[in-house]
Amino acid sequence: MIPFLDLKKINEPYETAFQEKLKTVLNNGWYILGKEVETFEESFAQYCKSKYCIGVGNGFDALVLIFKGYIQLGKLKKGDEVIVPANTYIASILAILQADLVPVLVEPRLETYNINPDLIEEKITPKTKAILAVHLYGQLAEMEKINEIAINNNLIVVEDCAQSHGAINDLQSTIYNLKSACAYSFYPGKNLGCLGDGGAITTNDSELAKVLFSLRNYGSEKKYHNEYIGVNSRLDELQAGFLNLKLPNLDTDNEKRQKIAKRYLSEIKNDKIELPFWDFSNNHVFHLFVIRTKNREKLQEYLMQYNIQTLIHYPIPPHKQKAFPDWNHLSFPITEKIHNEVLSLPMSPVLTESEVDFIIEILNQY
Template sequence: MISFLDLKKINEPYKKSFQEKTETVLNNGWYILGKEVKAFEASFADYCGAKHCIGVGNGLDALILIFKAYIQLGKLQKGDEVIVPANTYIASILAILQADLVPVLVEPKLETYNLNPDLIQEKITSKTKAILVVHLYGQLAEMDAVNEIANKNNLLVVEDAAQSHGAVSNELSAMSDQNSAVAYSFYPGKNLGALGDGGAITTNDSELAKILFSLRNYGSEIKYYNDFIGVNSRLDELQAAFLNVKLPNLDAENERRRIIAKRYLIEIKNKKIILPFWDFSDNHVFHLFVIRTQDRNDLQTYLLDNNVQSMIHYPVPPHKQKALPQWNKLPFPITEKMHNEVLSLPISPVLTDEEVSFIIEILNKY
């Protein structure tokens, strides 16, 4: 069986380094916000071309804390509207709701699965104060167009880069605006994955960063002195150590993903399968390789019968979730079409050339 994602195999090369780092952390005797977190924050900020990196508990917390920090700064207030793609993982929307803000859903482009900038302006009202952009499946959204709209309407831009570690466009990382804040997840299956939960925020805004460092730690800059109503969301010391071990290989692993994706795009020749759009630049790191097909369940069963595991990202769009009944009857036909047709093929840095060839062969016989 070709696994969709073999995390054990992905982390195997790092096993000795992980064990050494575990020993180091144990011997340091400092397990919360210690040297390893500071070291990773410095390394990841440098990697992203950002002034600041704030390590937090997970990717959802990263987004929530960005919005709460902007509220603390007075740049947002409870009840403000935030533009967000209708086609996204629900965490993007949960973050807006948990910050007491109002999500306004906008359809994606069918070709890229990402937010359609052409549809943003019509959704902007006097209450709109921010745009949350999601770089879905590893491909950067059209940030030039989004930033132009944001500047024209005096809107904040927040980026959900949970799936796009290392994606670059015009030699810029996912943080494409000087005043933007970018949220990352280090969930084990991400391109840069920990061995547990973890997340981070990068920004060039020093005032925002100062509040974020405090908010993640009970709203406290100095122990036992609390300036804000904060939370406990700190990147774990051991996970930070593991991430710092893996970070130097991220670009090479992303490039391996691109090589596999290029083969899929060139060699899969089946009229029943719609391949994803990619301009062959570095703006895509292929966290996922997502195809579309009319009878997804049939194709998924066929692949499984031929020892190829696939996944659906995601079977139910946010506006159809039981948790969000207020949106259940709203029409988002492009989003719904995607969620009814998408299927993710195996793609990871440890997938062999032989396995890729087999997957292509099986798909072409479908």
């Protein structure tokens, strides 16, 4: 069996180091917001070329806290509208709602699966105050265009980077100068994953960072002194320790993913399969390699006959979910096409050459 993602194999090289890290944390006797979290926050901020990193409980909390931080600073208020891609994973939309804001759905580009900047401005109203750009499947959204729209309309830009650890482009300075905030997830299956839940926020905005450090810890900067109505969402000390061990290898792992993606793109030749777009820059780290096909279930069953496991990211678009009955009548044809046709192939830094050979061969025979 070629598994879609072999987490055991990914984490095996770290087993001895993980055990040593566990002993270190145990011996320190400090299990919440200790040296491991502090070290990771410094290292990840440096890796992201950002001034601040705030470790939180998970990627969802990272998004929610960013919005609540902006509300606390008076830059957003409850009921404000946030532009968000219609085909994103549900967590992006739930985070907006959790902060008592209003999501406004915008169609993606079919080629990249990311939000189509050309369609954003027509959805902007006097209530629109922010854009949530999601770097879906590991590919950066068109941030130059999005940031230009944000500047022209005085909007905040928030980035959902849950799937794009390490993706870069030449426009990063533009992004960071806007003082935007980026939300990361370290869920085990991410390009940088821990052994449980974990998340972080990066930003260059000192005001926002100060509020976020408090909000994640009951709204308290000093123990028993609560400036804000906060939550309990802190990156776990042990998980931070594991991330400290894995972060130095993130770029190498991403390069392995890109190498596999190049092979898929150049060697899969089948008219029934639509391959994803990539310009071969470092703007895509292939958290997922997502193809499209008209009869997804048939292809998935065919691959399973050859013991090749695939997954669907994601089968139901947000506006068709039972959780959002007020949206069920809406029509987003590009989003619906994507959700009806996408299929994710095995993609990880531990896939072997022979496994990739076999996957390509079987797909070409389909």
